[in-house]
Amino acid sequence: xxxxxxxxxxxxxxxxxxxxxxxxxxxxxxxxxxxxxxxxxxxxxxxxxxxxxxxxxxxxxxxxxxxxxxxxxxxxxxxxxxxxxxxxxxxxxxxxxxxxxxxxxxxxxxxxxxxxxxxxxxxxxxxxxxxxxxxxxxxxxxxxxx
Amino acid sequence: xxxxxxxxxxxxxxxxxxxxxxxxxxxxxxxxxxxxxxxxxxxxxxxxxxxxxxxxxxxxxxxxxxxxxxxxxxxxxxxxxxxxxxxxxxxxxxxxxxxxxxxxxxxxxxxxxxxxxxxxxxxxxxxxxxxxxxxxxxxxxxxxxxxxxxxxxx
Numbered sequence: 155x156x157x158x159x160x161x162x163x164x165x166x167x168x169x170x171x172x173x174x175x176x177x178x179x180x181x182x183x184x185x186x187x188x189x190x191x192x193x194x195x196x197x198x199x200x201x202x203x204x205x206x207x208x209x210x211x212x213x214x215x216x217x218x219x220x221x222x223x224x225x226x227x228x229x230x231x232x233x234x235x236x237x238x239x240x241x242x243x244x245x246x247x248x249x250x251x252x253x254x255x256x257x258x259x260x261x262x263x264x265x266x267x268x269x270x271x272x273x274x275x276x277x278x279x280x281x282x283x284x285x286x287x288x289x290x291x292x293x294x295x296x297x298x299x300x
Numbered sequence: 301x302x303x304x305x306x307x308x309x310x311x312x313x314x315x316x317x318x319x320x321x322x323x324x325x326x327x328x329x330x331x332x333x334x335x336x337x338x339x340x341x342x343x344x345x346x347x348x349x350x351x352x353x354x355x356x357x358x359x360x361x362x363x364x365x366x367x368x369x370x371x372x373x374x375x376x377x378x379x380x381x382x383x384x385x386x387x388x389x390x391x392x393x394x395x396x397x398x399x400x401x402x403x404x405x406x407x408x409x410x411x412x413x414x415x416x417x418x419x420x421x422x423x424x425x426x427x428x429x430x431x432x433x434x435x436x437x438x439x440x441x442x443x444x445x446x447x448x449x450x451x452x453x454x
Contacts, residue, residue, distance in 0.1 A: 237412070244409035256445035263390035263444045266383070268414040270442040283440045290436035294429050296400075296416045298409040 161187045161292045164215035166198040166232065167250070168224045175277060176219065176250075179284035185292040190215065195227030199235065202242055215245055216297040220267075222251040222258065233265045244298045248287065306332040307438050310361035312344040312378065313337065313396075314370045318419065322365065322396070325430035331438050336361065341373025345381060352387050360447045361391055363437050366413075368397040368404060379411045390444045392437060 163180060167173050173191050180187045190212070192198045198220075204212035218236070222229035229249065237243045246268035251258065254272060262270050271287070274280040291297060309326065313319050319337050326335050336358075338344035344366075350358040364382070368375035375397065382388045394415040395408045405416050417433070420426045 240410075243412070244406055246409065246414065254442075259442050260390060260445050263392070266389075266412040268392070269436070271440055272442060286432070286435045286440050289432050290415065294415075294417055294432045294436075295394075296405050296418060298406045298416070 159186075161185055161217065161288075161297070162213045162215045163187055163189050164198065164201065164218045165189060165191045166195065166218065166224070166229070167191065167221040168193045169221070172221065172250075172273065175280060176284070178277075179281050180288065183285070183288045183292065185288070187288070187292070188213065194224055195229065195232035198232060199227075202236070202239075206241060217291050218245055218247040220247050220249050222249055222253060222262070230261060230265060233262065233267060237266050246291065246297070248291075306334055307362045307434075307443075308359045309333060309335050309363050309365060310344065310347065311335060311337045311365045311396075312341065312370070312375070313365070313367045314339050315367070318367070321423065321426050322430065324423075325426050326434075328427060329431065329434050331434060333434075333438075334359075340370050341375070341378040344378055345373065348382065348385075348388055360388075362443055362447050364391055364393040365396045366393055368395060368399050368408070376407065376411065379408065379413060383412050391447060392444075394433065394437075 165173065165176055167176065177189055180189050190201065192201050201212050205214040220229050220233065233247055236247060248269040248271060249262045249267045250271050250273055252273050259270050271283060274283055311319065311322050323335055326333050336347065338347050347358055351360040366375050366379060379393055382391065382393060392414040394417060395413045396417045396419060398419050400418050408416050417429055420429050
């Protein structure tokens with residue numbers, strides 16, 4: 155078995171503040187992480203289409219971090235589309251959101267999200283959350299298509 | 301961060317040694333947990349059907365740990381059934397298996413497994429893997445509400 159050399163993470167998030175926070179939090183992981191950031195569901199789909207044709211600028215992500223609350227195509231619709239795609243459905247999608255609405259949580263799991271994480275109040279707490287997340291997906295778990 | 305009163309895990313595993321290892325690992329964890337063990341796909345499926353009735357004896361799991369390599373209804377078939385069932389599909393299923401086949405890994409994720417863990421070789425490795433799994437699923441991740449309700453209403 156190959157050890158996991160480098161993780162490509164696609165962050166689908168429109169808020170620049172949250173983009174920065176995530177970027178910082180993922181920067182200090184044991185396994186080198188390449189973070190690709192897009193600001194909307196539409197951009198994310200375009201990115202993933204490019205990754206299918208092995209575009210070097212758009213490497214296929216091993217993990218997708220998805221904000222639910224975005225303008226334009228919302229997160230749930232994006233999740234639905236990814237999971238319908240024979241090629242892309244194998245990429246785990248972890249939902250990051252401010253919503254505590256039980257209906258949102260339920261729906262995401264029904265749409266096959268691989269985790270539902272509420273964005274934390276403080277950067278320190280969020281750092282801890284991301285550390286656990288990275289450990290689970292990049293060390294404990296074997297990602298498909300690595 | 302909020303945690304559940306007691307989390308319910310269903311382990312689907314035919315190997316007695318591995319059942320013991322997982323049990324031991326969960327016993328060390330600080331979060332109160334109840335581990336139900338099914339020795340095969342048929343047992344697990346029967347358990348999950350009973351759990352739909354909301355009875356205290358067979359609570360719906362918050363997480364399912366599934367070995368792929370089992371006789372009878374194998375892990376892949378069970379995963380397929382769970383994800384096709386409207387009442388069960390939201391429960392995260394994590395594969396915990398000896399297989400390191402890329403094809404198995406890919407197929408599991410395509411069937412919407414929420415993680416694929418190759419069984420560690422050492423006891424310490426097991427402890428660490430289960431600890432990280434618990435931290436991820438029961439500390440930082442939000443649980444499925446309908447499952448959570450069933451778990452807390454006992």
